[in-house]
Every structure is written in structure tokens, then in C-alpha cells.
Amino acid sequence: MTKEEIKRLVDEVKQEVIAWRRHLHAHPELSFQEEKTAQFVYETLQSFGGLEITRPTKTSVMARLVGPKPGRVVAIRADMDALPIQEENTFEFASKTPGVMHACGHDGHTAMLLGTAKIFAQLRDHIHGEIRFLFQHAEELFPGGAEEMVQAGVMDGVDVVIGTHLWSPLERGKIGIVYGPMMAAPDRFFIRIIGKGGHGAMPHQTIDAIAIGAQVVTNLQHIVSRYVDPLEPLVLSVTQFVAGTAHNVLPGEVEIQGTVRTFDAELRQTVPQWMERIVKGITEAHGASYEFQFDYGYRPVINYDEVTHVIEETARELFGEEAVARLKPNMGGEDFSAFLQKAPGSFFYVGAGNVEKGIVYPHHHPRFTIDEDALEIGVQMFVAATLKLLAGAE
Numbered sequence: 001m002t003k004e005e006i007k008r009l010v011d012e013v014k015q016e017v018i019a020w021r022r023h024l025h026a027h028p029e030l031s032f033q034e035e036k037t038a039q040f041v042y043e044t045l046q047s048f049g050g051l052e053i054t055r056p057t058k059t060s061v062m063a064r065l066v067g068p069k070p071g072r073v074v075a076i077r078a079d080m081d082a083l084p085i086q087e088e089n090t091f092e093f094a095s096k097t098p099g100v101m102h103a104c105g106h107d108g109h110t111a112m113l114l115g116t117a118k119i120f121a122q123l124r125d126h127i128h129g130e131i132r133f134l135f136q137h138a139e140e141l142f143p144g145g146a147e148e149m150v151q152a153g154v155m156d157g158v159d160v161v162i163g164t165h166l167w168s169p170l171e172r173g174k175i176g177i178v179y180g181p182m183m184a185a186p187d188r189f190f191i192r193i194i195g196k197g198g199h200g201a202m203p204h205q206t207i208d209a210i211a212i213g214a215q216v217v218t219n220l221q222h223i224v225s226r227y228v229d230p231l232e233p234l235v236l237s238v239t240q241f242v243a244g245t246a247h248n249v250l251p252g253e254v255e256i257q258g259t260v261r262t263f264d265a266e267l268r269q270t271v272p273q274w275m276e277r278i279v280k281g282i283t284e285a286h287g288a289s290y291e292f293q294f295d296y297g298y299r300p301v302i303n304y305d306e307v308t309h310v311i312e313e314t315a316r317e318l319f320g321e322e323a324v325a326r327l328k329p330n331m332g333g334e335d336f337s338a339f340l341q342k343a344p345g346s347f348f349y350v351g352a353g354n355v356e357k358g359i360v361y362p363h364h365h366p367r368f369t370i371d372e373d374a375l376e377i378g379v380q381m382f383v384a385a386t387l388k389l390l391a392g393a394e
């Protein structure tokens with residue numbers, strides 16, 4: 001199929017894709033609560049005909065398009081959940097749900113995959129193999145919806161899987177490509193320093209949890225700067241330090257929380273050991289005690305080179321050399337990695353920012369939005385790349 005034919009098919013569904021995105025944006029639902037969203041997706045898919053539609057979990061949807069001739073199985077994933085953010089945009093389709101907002105582009109992802117499904121439903125008689133459309137719940141909240149869908153069997157028999165993220169830092173018209181490691185494993189830690197509280201004027205009668213906690217925070221940074229090769233990606237961020245209730249009281253406890261981001265599996269296992277050794281040493285030195293908890297989050301997203309090459313080739317053929325943006329890995333997290341445990345695949349970015357239109361706010365910001373002209377670009381990428389992958393292009 002030529003790029004002109006793909007463009008014509010996408011043009012026919014473009015306005016519907018925008019309308020679906022706006023409906024979803026106006027009616028966001030939080031992770032694991034996407035009941036109305038999933039029902040909307042289910043009913044919209046039913047209207048296309050020719051699809052086998054199921055509900056792998058309470059708030060997810062899978063549609064299978066099985067062609068008349070045997071072939072490969074290609075899965076395409078879109079996430080559907082929103083965030084606990086009060087929207088500050090004023091356009092007419094802004095969130096109607098107080099305190100909940102599509103501030104990461106998942107409304108656009110869902111709309112693009114619906115458009116892709118509608119196009120392929122029309123092409124069913126020409127498909128060799130199977131396409132699975134995976135509408136995933138709960139990307140934003142660990143343990144994540146991807147793992148649940150995998151456990152429900154949505155990836156059984158899949159040969160290759162692809163997904164995308166509308167990306168506001170990237171200009172609309174660009175396709176962001178990352179070979180190999182793309183997004184990090186987002187892990188979380190909790191530390192409680194247990195000292196002895198007392199009067200702020202009599203610190204000698206206390207075991208100062210705040211002073212001990214401050215030393216813990218600064219010493220944890222030695223892990224990044226002194227324990228690990230400077231060329232090895234690692235982030236250790238303390239994001240919460242909670243203690244005290246009054247200006248003249250030294251509290252007996254401090255709670256510290258934060259995140260660790262890694263790509264390397266061995267380093268991911270070693271960092272919490274180093275962390276606890278530091279916490280243990282500092283607290284013992286000052287007569288305090290501690291509690292330490294480390295929770296592993298999603299696996300890192302590591303793209304397969306062969307599939308990523310197909311994505312890059314597709315972008316170049318559709319939009320030209322200038323559209324391809326080779327990007328560096330980033331330390332954000334994504335549970336698309338769960339699908340990659342079952343089949344080779346690639347995750348890519350569709351540029352959705354536009355300075356001229358004032359679309360400049362970052363993801364998870366109360367004024368975040370996307371350039372809706374990016375939606376048709378995403379659908380074109382899904383359609384063209386899927387056709388290549390069905391043909392075994394990688």
C-alpha cells in the first residue's frame with residue numbers, strides 16, 4: 001500500500017479521531033477506574049464490524065482482526081487512564097471531572113488506535129495474519145495494567161508489538177526513535193529514621209532524627225557520584241522529607257521517600273543494598289534506628305533494534321528524512337515493558353508540541369495538551385508500520 005493510499009484512508013477517519021480524543025479528554029478516569037472509557041472503546045469498536053472484541057480485565061479492551069489468510073500476529077497498544085490533576089485549560093472539551101485530567105496524552109493514544117482499528121476493519125479481506133488492538137488500563141499507577149493484560153493472555157502468540165507516546169517536548173511532525181534502552185525502571189523507596197524527640201532548646205536530650213535524616217539524604221547521593229560509572233545511567237532522587245509539627249519540638253521520626261531509575265538489571269538489584277548500608281551506618285553511628293523499604297516498579301523499556309528500524313524506515317517513507325528524530329533514552333517509566341517481555345517490539349514518540357499554537361506545557365501539567373494535527377500522523381505510523389511488520393519487514 002502506498003503512502004498516498006494510507007494518507008487517504010487516514011483522512012477519512014481524521015475528524016472522528018479528533019472527536020474521540022475530545023470525548024475522552026472531557027471524561028477522564030483514573031487508573032483501574034476506566035469503566036466508562038473501556039465501555040466507550042468497546043462500543044466504538046463494535047460499530048466497525050469484523051472485530052473479535054473481548055475484555056481481558058474489568059477496565060481494558062482487546063480487539064482481534066483475523067485476516068482470511070494465515071500470517072504473523074502484530075499487537076498495537078494504547079493506554080487509556082488519566083491523572084489526579086485539576087485541569088486549567090479552558091477549551092470546550094476540558095475535563096468535566098473535578099480533579100481528574102488527561103495530562104499525558106492517553107486520550108490521544110486511545111483515539112489513534114481506534115482510528116487504526118477502523119481502517120484495518122475496512123481492509124480485513126486483504127490482511128494476512130492477525131492484528132491485536134490492545135486498549136490498556138492503568139499505565140500511570142503501579143502495578144500497572146500492562147502486566148494484568150499479559151497475565152490475561154493478550155500477548156499469547158504475538159510475533160511483534162508496537163506502541164507510541166504523543167510527546168509534547170517534540171515538535172509536531174517529528175517521529176522520535178530510540179534504539180535499545182529507551183525508558184528506565186521506575187522504582188520507589190521509603191525510609192523511616194527513628195530517633196528520640198524532645199524540646200528544641202535541649203537537643204542533648206534527644207536523638208535528632210532531622211539531623212540524621214539530612215545526613216542520609218546527602219550521603220545517598222554518593223551512590224550516583226562515587227559508586228557507579230559516570231557513563232552508567234542512574235537517578236536517585238529524594239522527593240519527600242517529612243518531619244516535625246512545631247518550631248520548638250525536635251521530632252522523634254523522619255520519613256524520607258523517593259525514586260530510583262535504572263536501565264541495568266544488575267545495578268537495579270545492587271542500589272537498594274547500597275542504600276540500606278548507608279542508612280544503617282548513619283543511624284547506628286548516632287544511636288538511632290531505621291526502617292527501609294524498596295519497591296520495584298515497571299521494568300525498563302528496551303526496544304528491539306530490528307523493530308525500531310522498521311519504525312524509523314516507516315517514518316522516513318511517510319514524512320521524509322527531516323521527520324526522523326533520533327532521541328536519547330530518558331529516565332521516565334512506562335509499563336509497555338511488560339509487553340516486551342513476551343514479544344520483540346518498539347515504543348516510539350509522535351511529536352505533539354507546537355510553540356506557535358502555545359502547546360508548550362510539559363506532561364502532567366494542569367495546562368498540558370497536544371497539537372491535534374499529530375493524531376493523524378500517529379494513525380499513519382500505526383497503519384504503515386503494522387503492514388510492514390505483518391509482511392515480516394524486520
